[in-house]
Amino acid sequence: MGAVTTDRDEILQAVSSAVLAVTRHLSVREVLQVIVRSAQRLLDARYAALGVPDDDGSFAEFVAEGITGKQWDAIGPLPRQHGMLGAMLREAAPARLPDLRADPRFEYWPKAHPVMKDFLGVPIRDGEQVLGIIFLANKRTPGGFTQEDQDLLTLFAAHAAIALTNARLYERGRELAMLEERNRMARELHDAVTQKLFSLRLTAQAAGALLEKAPDQAAVELERVHRLAGEALAELRAVIVELRPAELDRHGLAETLRKHVRMLDRLHPSEITFECAELPPLDSAVEVAVLRVAQEALHNALRHSGAARVSVHLSFEDGRLALTVVDDGRGFDPAESRGLGLVSMRDRAESVGGIMAVGSARGEGTTVHVEVGV
Template sequence: MAGGLPATRAAGTWAGPVGAHRPARPTLVVVGRAAVDRIGRMGAPGDPANRDTPSLGLTPLSRVRLDELLREMLDRVGEVVASRERLRALLDAVVGIGTDLDLRSTLSRIVAAACELAGARYGALGVVGPDRQLTEFITHGISPEAHAAIGDLPHGRGVLGLLIEDPRPVRMPDITRHPKSYGFPANHPPMHSFLGAPIRIRDTVFGNLYLAEKQGSAEFTDDDEEIVTALAAAAGVAIENARLYAVASRRERWLAAAAEITSVLLGEVRRTDALALVARRAREVAEAEMVLVLLYDDETERFTVEVLDAESTPGDRSGPADDGTRRENGLVGTVLPAADTTFSASVTRREQVLVDSLAAAAPWPTAVSAGPAVIAPLAAGETLHGVLVVAHRAGRQVRADDDAPLLASFAGQAALAMERARAQEEREMLVVLEDRERIARDLHDVVIQRLFATGLHLQSTMPLAGSRPELTGRLNAAVDDLDSTIRDIRRAIFELRTPATAELRTEITEVVRGSAGSFGFRPALEMTGPIDSAVPEAVRPDLLAVLGEALSNAVRHARAGRVAVAVRVAGGRLTVEVVDDGVGCDPAKARGGLVNLGERARRHGGEFEIGAAEPHGTRLHWTVPLPT
């Protein structure tokens, strides 16, 4: 037997010249098996194939033992080859999952690689949330149709919860026989063999890999567990890199948006336009479904929706459309008592608040996002203006500290926009007051003194008129006119120096705002043209009365969910238009206050009409000419 072993080894080893190409190991296996078959036939009595073959001197027992040794050696060689192939596949998988910096794509690659390495038919990666529940569940091997048929994804209970409770690899031949098995929901594919491994990022468990249904075998092996555990370790690094990249990219977008807002604030800006830009950029950067800006009134302790920017319906964004109407979905102008909201703490404590569902956070008049929302206070110095609400899609997991510093900066930008707009209005008012003071001073110090001197000069010329009474009368009349002019100028000076009464725009705004409590929302208001300067004092009381009566009528009869008010000065006419989406009214049955609106229009040579709005509701139109 000792003499035959070297010859057998020579038959299964490379005997070529040094430096020549060595055949691949699968070739070695083929040659070795041929040699085994040949040796097994040597010495067999009566075998025609062995008539010319020299005998190796092996007994039948020796041949059997040699056959077993060779087969064991070749099996081990095959295992080495298979191990090398699996190692190469593991390295390829690690490289593959490390090249993608998109987190969602990285998670999908990890699941697919784990299934391929372990030979699993089904795979999943469950992301564990702060409450130790599965917040995301990425699957492999199950079609979208099967997903829809199965229904809700698991939350991390039963066997899946084993790794959450004790994050160590788990392997079992039949998952259905485990004591903690919950069973499968309807339409779920059958699964038996199971392998699970935790994915860690440093010392924190990010999630777990779940594999089921070993293909070609009844259960997963030790080698499967080792290679999946190794993949999970590499996956933790890849996931952390993807998360860091996502954070850096998001921070870059926040900073770019903040720079854009800052540049806008440095120019002339209207408050609503600035807030609309803040809301739009916050929604885009946070990848939110909806962003709201709510202003807070300390006196009434109420929130008012000032700006809305939504993902799905661009028409929801507040602002004038091309036809002069307001484009909104009924949320803009909504008044919410702070006591009825769950985010009033953002105002009282001036800190960010996370609510699980925006829809349940307040009594909204129309549908809003049912997903989680982060509410940040709009504070500038000691002044608190309201809150910035960033609402996400339902099912998305959001933590209050994900973008806390950046969102706080954005909320500060919104508050700064409001402060700047208010400061700009105050500067404009100060300029007007300074102009009034200058005009009053010039009238008093220059114009009146010149008129007074002219009057004295005319009086001094009266003796020169002599016996011409008509000339004396004209001189006296001129002096009287000068005195009257001086009195008028002095009265104008007094009015210029007297604190101005409320601007007409302000009074219109107050009338509309005052109706919000009756409606349950604030009507949309649009004012265009030189309303303060073009509307005469005689028309002003009628304008305010018409507006108040129109809104009161809508409150009493319309049962409206949306009211839009437009006050315009254009083409030498003042126009008031009030449109609601209520039940409508019959113009023939108009009486009382509505009749008075027509009389107020005719008093100034104007017109009044009331009719149906499209697609439903009432449209009230009141217009009068303005003096040229």
């Protein structure tokens, strides 16, 4: 009896450790990876994978352990919801098989796919909703997976569902916070600058009306236009500095952007890299403008381009700071684009005396390049 209790305690401790490992991570993709690694280690399986379904008959996320990157490249695209994976999503019930290939629900593998024999799959559920399926194959211990293994994986999947739900809620909360920040910025800009620009417009109209009839008065009004324009620019710069992210004060532009790229690389399936040369001290407004352009360019690449790889590069040479964001996505025709935030990105660059160029073509990716004299 004592030995049975000890074994049970060890199993529960292993489950607890695995779940705690999951809950320490907040990004969805990182949670998925830790769930798979923990399940593989917990049940001593050679292969482990977890798929999160999308609405188009494929998988929005699919992570695996036991398969090398080279093997993945040879296997090809993410699996679709066919065969055993599709059956498990439809049936939402555990499956334990001595030989996966002998089951009538099995269809086929891609040519480069490793051979899997004994199989254990369990749905990850939130109530009636199936968040995904986790499955293991080729148990290292002879004899295949047991009923005890199935019970353990089911218990682990129930706890993992909580961690995965929390990670999704965190990401949604973060997106809402970013949206609120954008809305707040719009309100700040409106309150601080709109009145000044309205006065500028009226004064310019008055100067135009007086230009022929009273040129001396027109010159006075134009001088006022010049003064108001300077004040509006100063107000705008003050708002930009006020809205400066706290990370810039703590870490500077390079490290703030590095951390942002690292976070996005964890959250998205695309490979996102960052390179930076040594930078001199930068003006606050320049740091904010370049950071916001980089964030917008990354947002476009990850949300709209379907890119597999995105690179961000910061450099400084001959008194000029340069930002380059390149993706290998589907591209677009810049002449036909009215969205993607290109106007706001260009406005941000020009607000600090910079220039922005966008190079893209359909099927050939996109490059966003910004240069600012510092």
